[in-house]
Amino acid sequence: MQGKPSKNVFTVLFLFLMGALLVFSGCEKEKEVVKTVEVVIHDTVFVQIISVDSIYASPDSIAQGGSITLTAEASSMAGTGPLTFQWFAEAGTLDKPEGDTVTWKAPDDPGVYRITVHVTDGENIGIGSRMIGVGMYVPTSSPYYLGADACQQCHQEKGDEWAMTGHAHAWQTLQESGHAQSYCFPCHSVGYDPTPMSGNSGYDEAPIAKFENVQCENCHGPGSEHVGSGVPDPSKISISFDAELCGSCHNGEHHPYFDEWSSSPHAFDPNAEFPTAIPSCQGCHEGVAASIRLANESAEYPLNVFYGGGAISERPDTSEVGLKPHTCQTCHDPHSDENPGQVRTVADVVLVTANNESPVITEGGVGKLCMQCHHARRAPEPQIADGYAHFGPHANPQADMMAGKSAYHGVAPPNFPWAGPSHLLVQNSCKTCHLNMVEYGGPGVPAITGHTFEPTPEACQNCHGTITDFDDIMALDDFDGDGVVEGVQSEVQGLMDLLATALVDSFLARGVDTTGLGIDGVLGDTTLSTYKEREAGYNWVFILDDKSKGIHNPDYAIQLLQQSYQYFTGQPVPNAAIVREENAVVGNF
Template structure:
């Protein structure tokens, strides 16, 4: 049976290929393809048990979601198998249809055609009871943003999105023990640190109580899961470059944004200015005047744009450091070029895979054509990072030379004299004794440290920040 399908396929390979060209040509002149797709289209639903009912049924009431979903690759996942003669291969169907191998799930085109493709119930579970009793709230299908829902299929060596994501800091939830305890942290930190808060507040537009996750074990909470970055239902057109083969990565926010640098707190903390990563990887409005804490670890987008927030009260808006465009702002897919390097398409069963561990892959530096080889990019990165690290160390040493004689009874020396109060420096009250120049220098130091790339995000801006810090240290004779 398998052999004869193979023989059939190879005998007809040329014809299929020609047909492909024909379809493409027709597509280009905007006409409907008169022959239809290259796969068989037997249809029939005699095998439906009512447990799974199929996406068409959902369309009766959820027509918007259904229309959007129809344009995604999920809708045509069985056609993808059929186009390569694998439409009846049992080892493939569980991930390319709804409920294959489960009670009432997909069997074949002839008896369960409505369950072809990655339909609504592939993610929401069997929803027949809901469709027949829509007013019964206890039967409403779950709308979980848990990563394992996508991860059940986006897994394995051909498409290890889930495994890579699990390794990433986006899966780890460094502060969610605070969400479990309740308190103000959920609202203050959740929009960037909790997928659950993100879903409730930002996607569903709800007012979220501070204790909404109280008692929910950390292990049951969602971090930055797939559905935080990806729209599960729609083709969004937010990919940076026209993706190959008419794909769409269903990104909720554009992969590329090029904001004009600015220095107000409002703008530097406004996610709407930034790309998908900058929704969270932007500053939280701390300025050099801050006394208790320095910049949050999330300033990457501001650094990339070459900007820094000034105190709101600062009437003279000329920036402390001239705003400086990054040579890396032109990377084709911006943050994703380096942090989500996409390996090429490997064979007909293996799509191009984007790195979801977020670890820097220097393959992106060479693939972009900007660095001649991966090795030269690695070397350039190491040289730059060493230069920046040396200057940071030197600034810290010079700052340590500053010791206050007028606070805490003159007992402070070294870093304890110039640090933020939350980092072991003078108490909040005594922070006002620290001269402005020293506050500016420590802010510059912490800004570059918080960015975490040691200059790579914006080499020239980083250098200018450090120049400024060194000039001030000279002024202070340190």
């Protein structure tokens, strides 16, 4: 027999119905929330049901009146219907209002404009937008470029120097060249990168004035993070001594500076080269220290201070800046056009005190930059008296040879008329002969920049006529006594051979063998060599280390060898014309 439902049953049923009502009511409210709450990620806005994942623009910065293509990508939760796209622009015109891809024509006024797309399945909606810069720059990734004006807020002095360089006019130079192409833009402006989906931190269309020319950020990288916190952070900006930085633009057939440098002696491996890690040698033998020394010539830091002092003491620790070869930045100042070719210095060159003289080279133009390292640096007298493990000048006495200084003059009578400067009197000296430049000759005929630093006979032709070899520069007479008038280099080599034979014969007569030591090794050891051998031998090593076989100063080279031979053997070079005055050696000049 069924009884009436108890009061408790009605109570439970009532509570159940109320709970269900609350649950369904909550779901409906949750659904409403899903349709209205927006989540912002970068410049994309999406709702939970339909997401506008990206709006791709090509390019992302355009000129006034230009056109740009926009493509939206969207996704939806399973179970929704097909998606449709509707576009809106706050200015300018769209070629059509619907579709996942549209073209927008920008207005004539510069500014930043928002393009919006609504994506719907008929019930739910997703909204996305993209900011487009017109006639200006809108970065889409970080770090991004600021332009030179921003850098000069703090670095005004450097900015003023830069404004006088060719880099500051690179865009104008390109436009006036008559062959400007878009592939030229990256090396004539800041941040140009038209690569699709590049995450543009620069720009991808040319007419943005603030990024024209080669500016600070071409070399130092985007500056946004450097100043992003309001306090400049030095760790967020790049300072590079790598040749590859300059070589990214200064290469190729038109201007192969980097390509040529890469095969030059200056492009040595700094971790394999002996002197680079020794602080007392770094002022010439390591790229960073040398750049600091050359850039900071002053009364406090004279350029002739090499050994562990002077400006090279300011070099950052190698844990911060590794050892470098002689890169572009060693010789060239990226910021200043004060000197021709933006070289770091054309200061006078102080040579070593020798023969009771303290010579200073004042001629030579741009070549004086090279001479700051390429000179004897060590005097002959102390080595002749006491010997020296590295007997002779400091490896490369080219400046001394050209000046007619710093060899050992004690082999000649007092008041002997030593020859004076030779190629120092050529405009720009070293640069003229060792960096002979040839313009681009068309496809397959690259320009020559001279940055192998190897001299070419063509560089000599303005003075010495049509020659194809340096030994085509003929001597005026037979200076080595072999009965033949030869080229200057052959005459000098003949004299070198005569003096070397005399020295070795003297060594052997005392039972000293040069095997394994070489002539210079024996000369540097006072237990193996005599004082007189060291006197004559110093000049032999001096000319050997000059490496030009007399070309740098033919008169001085032949005088040194002839006088050394006569002093050592007691007789003049047999059958030779003896040089006792200047301009007596070279014929076709």
